[in-house]
Amino acid sequence: MNVDVLENLMTMVSELVLTRNQLLQILRSNAESEFTTPLQRLNHVVSDLQEGVMKTRMQPIGNAWQKLPRIIRDLSMELGKKIDLDMRGADTELDRQVLEMIKDPLTHMVRNSGDHGIEKPADRVKAGKPETGRIMLEAFHEGGHILIKISDDGKGLALEKIKQKILSNGLATQEELQGMSVQQIQQYIFKAGFSTAEKVTSVSGRGVGMDVVRTNIEKIGGSIEMNSVEGKGSVFTIKIPLTLAIVSALIVEAAGERFAIPQLSVRELVMISTQGDNRIEYVHNAPVFRLRERLLPLISLGDVLKLREESDADQGLITRGYIVVTQVGSFEFGIIVDKVFDTEEIVVKPVSKLLQGLSLFSGNTILGDGSVIMILDPNGIAETTGTLAEADREESEQAGNIPDSHKKTSLLLFRAADSAPKAVPLALVARLENVRLDKIERSGGQMMVQYRDTLMPLIPYHESMEIGSTGEKPVLVFAERNRSLGLIVDQIIDITEQYVDIQISASRPGLLGSAIINGKATDVMDLAYFLASIDKDWFKDHGDEDFVTAADLSNKNRRRSILLIDDSLFFRNMLTPLLSVAGYDVTTLESPLQALKLCEDGAHFDVIISDIEMPEMDGFEFAQRVRDNSRWQNVPMVALSSHATPQDIDRGRKVGFNDYVAKFDRDTLLNSLSETVANARMAERASKATARG
Amino acid sequence: MKAENAHQTSKTLEYLTILIDDQKFGIPVLQIQDVLREQKVTRIPLASPEVAGSLNLRGRIVTAIDVRKRLNVKIDPSKRSMSVVVEYNQELYSLIIDKVGDVLSLDQNRIEKNPGTLDSKWRDISDGVCQLDSELLIIMDVPRLLDSIQARAS
Incomplete structure (x- = not known):
């Protein structure tokens, strides 16, 4: 059957659903109407019709699984593992559009299970498990949703490693960790910050790219959870809606205009008052709100949409209205609105071509009362705050956008020796490692550690740093070919993308100078200095390529x-x-x-x-x-x-x-x-x- | 009207005349879906200034374009506006204008090229000029009008 005809039918049924909602709304206001009974019947017929049409858009999920057996077979040959892939419920049906969106994340996750979950045959035997590992993929319906489970009987997640990473990335404190359940701690692998650092780590784990998987799934209104028992295996459970055509939305008002916010991204609503806990506070004109001990950045809807006159905005202090606590990926923020109405089931329609440049709207729709309303895109609003996960930013970059010569540089921020943040271009860092201090050996005044079967020289960021003999320290690994050098620091803070504009040139050896990064004065490290401080031949005896130094950053030919x-x-x-x-x-x-x-x-x-x-x-x-x-x-x-x-x-x-x-x-x-x-x-x-x- | 049109020779076309700031424009009748009185529209924040908003026309969402803003003419707030609905690239647009006039049958040969001195904003949307008895009629090129707004929006 022709797909276009179906699409068309689907749209018309969606219209019918809207009209029915409209009628039901009118009916609600006059209960004693003679239309009640026929309308009830219409209601049922429309619901059935909707269901029927939805079915025609359905495709078996098995279509998205076709390539998996081959991927697993290739993988097991390549890694010398024995893996069985068991797929169940391949005939479970879901919306074509949804199917397309989950195909790649699913493939990635199954591959991950085989790569990182299942152990080598010898290790499995040692652990008392059968030689052949098992990955099970299951799909079934449950209450308007599809559940997809990916389970393996591999080694599971190492809880301690996750904890360490949470601590070293500053995602939570030791005390907070103690109060968390195992499950809560495991969910951290989906956090953007978690895997950002993970991307440059060799300690490979499930965290690699999991935030990307989660973002993709959340984009279609789904959720992902994981459960893992160390040594026994892991289970990922993905829950996705059957269709994307109809969503539930919260209707809000700002500056006299109504807007719809998809319910999926709304976490909670808070009423603003002038006094007490529900008061908006300001950090240098930026409104913030204390939400259960956390500082929530606020965005006034009227302001981002430029609905208020400049003079109104100047009056500043917001004392009335509501905060819609919104979540985009792992980023939470509050949208200030004047009024909050009901939630409504809406059919998302694409906006006219004339309006497609507006990133703040994801579509528009007709409400039950017949009026047109714009649907806000929380991603777009979050972008106006300038703080978004990297993945999202890349997506918004228009195709064909050639980076100009004055380009942003990715910087790794860390702390060492003193409290001031330090930065080094991420491109120079090969990996991040945690080195156990009792493994450090000293020879001729040079600290060394065994790393990937070779000796890697280690140098502290500053002589004044105290390197103890117990515990662990983060180390930035710089590498060229198979030679590496480790720089010991105190803490990895973040990875950020910035225009680097060094404002104060170096007053101390080892620094290129200082730059303002994230609003803070930050020392930009001169890698060449550290390289010079160890044996000069370390990197030179290998080929004619010089080691990349910070000075090369300006030399565009090198990148x-x-x-x-x-x-x-x-x-x-x-x-x-x-x-x-x-x-x-x-x-x-x-x-x-x-x-x-x-x-x-x-x-x-x-x-x-x-x-x-x-x-x-x-x-x-x-x-x-x-x-x-x-x-x-x-x-x-x-x-x-x-x-x-x-x-x-x-x-x-x-x-x-x-x-x-x-x-x-x-x-x-x-x-x-x-x-x-x-x-x-x-x-x-x-x-x-x-x-x- | 349509039935009548079928009998016309290929050389004459019917145009609906509309009035913007006392200037007469013509739009081919076949492009027009509807004529509306002043409607309540939903404002669309951040859109280009000539986008007046969107409205619901029998279950379809229509984008309202204020042609008067596009042409940079005065808008008299005391007078009620009207609009004509056109379809372009499977989307509906409601063009807000001052007033709708009658329908004229025009011989295509009577339509002349734009005078070179015409303001560029006007030249952008004009498909030629026709000499009527007492006044001039500008043929409005609706696709170009909409394209020009889209080009500026993106």
Whole structure:
């Protein structure tokens, strides 16, 4: 059956639902109406009709699982594990749109279970478990929702490691942790801050990318929970709605205009008063609210929508109204509104093309009383505050947006020696580690630690730092090839993206200077100083490449630019941090068509990574077009695909890809990238040499 | 009206005349879905100034565009406005104007090119000028009008 016809039918039924709601609302105001009985019947018929039409949009979830057995098979061969994948309830049906959105997160999670959950056969036998690990994927209906469970009988989550990470990332204090249940602590792996640091850690765990998974699932109004018993295995439970077409929304009013806020992102409502606990306070003109000991940033809806005259806004102090406590990802904030009405079931309709530039609205709808109302997008509102998880920010970056020369730099913030925050460009940091102090060995005044089967020299950030002999300290690992250097610090604070503008030049060796970061004076570290303080040959005896130093930051030629093309937002979010940590400037695009346009526009990249399976034009065709006759015909290209059979690889090479990498294989991807870039450079040099000769 | 139109030769088209700041405009009748009196609209914050808001027309959401703001003419608040509803790219737009006049049949040959001296804001949405007995009629290019607003919004 034609999909368009169905879509159309669906829209009309949604309209019918709206009209029914309208009628029911009128009926409510005059109870003794002769219309009561026929309207009740209409109500039932419409509900049945809605259900019936919804069914036609349904697809079995098994469609999203098709590739999983192969992924697990490849994985078990690659890692030398034995894994059984058991899939149940593949015929459970859900909305096509929802299916599309959960496909990638599901794949990632199953892969994660195999990679990090299931142990090697020998370890399993030692733990008294059967040699073959088991991953079970289950889907079933439950009260208007679909539940998907991914369980494995692997090693589970190491609670202690999570606790340490929570502490070292400053997400909670020791006391808070003691008051938490095991379950509560485990949920931290979904926090954005948690996995941000995780992305540069080698202690690989379930946390990698889990915040991205959670964001994706929450975007469609679902939720994810996990339960894990150390040594026994983990269970992830995803709960998602059957459909996205009808949502429940809270109707609010600001400056005389009504707006709808999707109920999903509303946590609670607070009434504002002039006195006592429910008072709004100000931190230098910025309104805040104390919500159970936490400081909630507030946004006045009237102000962000510019509904108030400037002079009104100046009058400042807000004494009446309500705070809608809203959550976007892990970021909580309050929206100040004047009035709060009922919640209503609404059909979200896209806004007119004329209004699509407005990021504060996700759609519009017709209410029961017949009036049109704009639906607010909490993501868009949160963005106006400038504090959002990185993943969200990247998403909002328009395709084709080439970073200009004055670019933001990702900085890792940490504390060491004194209380002032310090910063180092994240691109220079290879990993974050916690080093046990009793493992530190000293030889000839140099601290060393055994790290990945080699000795890694350690230096404290400052001589005055006291390095004890028990406990752990965070260490920033700087690496080039297989040599590393560890810098001992006291605490990792955060990762932030900033324009670095060094305002005060260095007064002390070891510093490049000071910059204002997040409103605080921050010391920007000079890595070269620390490198010089250890044996100079440490990094030099390996190849002709010099170690990247902070001074190279200004030298744009050193940071390789990468173009990443993948139709899945999920993978774009997943790979971008990985690649930027590896020292690349990443530009992401959704489709090869956009890329070809960018090529015509004269953009330049050092290497191109392209997905293979994409809707408008697949990766093979894209490579062919690039190789055929374009400005990029000599730019190295790496293919990225979820199935990498020898035939695929062969075809990839034929159409012009320099390398072909499986989508989930980070290390190979990074190795392949640096090799590809290096080879291309050598070829370039060689050709120049020939030209000269 | 439609039945009548089918008998017309290809050279004549019917235009609904509308009035903006005492200037007559013509819109091809076939593009028009509806004519409305002044309606209550829902304001859309942060949208371009000529977007007056949105309204519900028999269950469909219509974006209201104040053509007078687009053309930069005076708006007399004491007089009630009217609007004509057009469909473009499967979306409905209500064009707010001062008044709706009658329907004219115009021979296409009578429509001349825009005079070169026309204000650029006006030239953007004008598809030509037709000499009537006592006045001039500007043919309004609705798709271009809407495109120009969208281009500025994004």
